Amino acid sequence: MKTRITELLKIKYPIILSGMSWISVPELVAAVSNAGGCGILATGVLRPDQTREYIQKTRALTKKPFAANVTFYFPGSEKNAKVIIEEKVPIVNYSLGKGDWLAKEVHKYGGVVIATVTTLKHALAAQRDGADALIVTGHEAAGHGGAVTSLALIPQIVDAVEIPVIAAGGFADGRGLVTALALGAEGISMGTRFMNTVESPVHEVQKKLSIELTAFDTIYTDKFDGLPARMADTKGARRLMKRRLNPLSALFLSRRIAKLLDLPWGKIFLGIMLSGPKTAVQMARMAIGFRAFEVGTIAGDNVEGILPIGQITGIIKDTPTVKEVIERIVKEANEVVKNVEKKLK
Numbered sequence: 001m002k003t004r005i006t007e008l009l010k011i012k013y014p015i016i017l018s019g020m021s022w023i024s025v026p027e028l029v030a031a032v033s034n035a036g037g038c039g040i041l042a043t044g045v046l047r048p049d050q051t052r053e054y055i056q057k058t059r060a061l062t063k064k065p066f067a068a069n070v071t072f073y074f075p076g077s078e079k080n081a082k083v084i085i086e087e088k089v090p091i092v093n094y095s096l097g098k099g100d101w102l103a104k105e106v107h108k109y110g111g112v113v114i115a116t117v118t119t120l121k122h123a124l125a126a127q128r129d130g131a132d133a134l135i136v137t138g139h140e141a142a143g144h145g146g147a148v149t150s151l152a153l154i155p156q157i158v159d160a161v162e163i164p165v166i167a168a169g170g171f172a173d174g175r176g177l178v179t180a181l182a183l184g185a186e187g188i189s190m191g192t193r194f195m196n197t198v199e200s201p202v203h204e205v206q207k208k209l210s211i212e213l214t215a216f217d218t219i220y221t222d223k224f225d226g227l228p229a230r231m232a233d234t235k236g237a238r239r240l241m242k243r244r245l246n247p248l249s250a251l252f253l254s255r256r257i258a259k260l261l262d263l264p265w266g267k268i269f270l271g272i273m274l275s276g277p278k279t280a281v282q283m284a285r286m287a288i289g290f291r292a293f294e295v296g297t298i299a300g301d302n303v304e305g306i307l308p309i310g311q312i313t314g315i316i317k318d319t320p321t322v323k324e325v326i327e328r329i330v331k332e333a334n335e336v337v338k339n340v341e342k343k344l345k
Contacts, residue, residue: 014187072097103130118146141169158184174332203300225289
């Protein structure tokens, strides 16, 4: 396969692993890159020393191109970004923030910058800021998808920008890849499909759950971590949705973030105090969400934890290796094209 994305990233297939916290670890990232796609290493919940360790471990597992992401919404993200730059990661993905300075630094060593966006406004801003490509995330996606479905969002942004687009949200097979290409995208990014693979660190309970769930078994709300996000409809998800918070709870819960990311709690405390009640509550939800994500994905606990999962889980019926997933998608895509050509004659 040859698209603008395969050429830009120097990969065989236009298939990208989403950078999912606690899930997109070196082993999974390397497996995707080794199979001809591009893995994105998630650094949002890592300390800077862990980020460096994970980058170096990924390099030891693959000689193929891979990426690392920066989530500017998370505390400590700029420190992780600096580590990524120092390590000269070939592809850098950023989201939930302004990336002009990041693009400038990455371009200095010849790296590629991909911005993740959910709106046309942010897509245009990312292009102006120097992004080389976009991951456009639709409403169907796991985690922080947008308010507009992929079918409507992707072509609007493709028509408005000059840089290549990677479609995310609702893609898990060859039909999805061909659809994304038909909409004008140059590739697809998948989270839910790669989450349920042999190499994924996600608990086996959750892999089994993703096979059992349908497209109707997810919840989309801002009650999980302060931003609109999609999770599996479980007891844990329902519990968090009902939890009431106030600004004072943010001060206590911020200790969790400080400990996890090895940041001075006093600095985070002051930031919350100065941010106002609305942002304080949002920060409190993020602190709760951090723990719930980890407990849900890694420990397989659907009472205390939650599982980010996309609506596309409804068509996922097995737990293959990453290589099997990618080879299957490529084969299916070729078959879909042949079938469509027959129908158009």
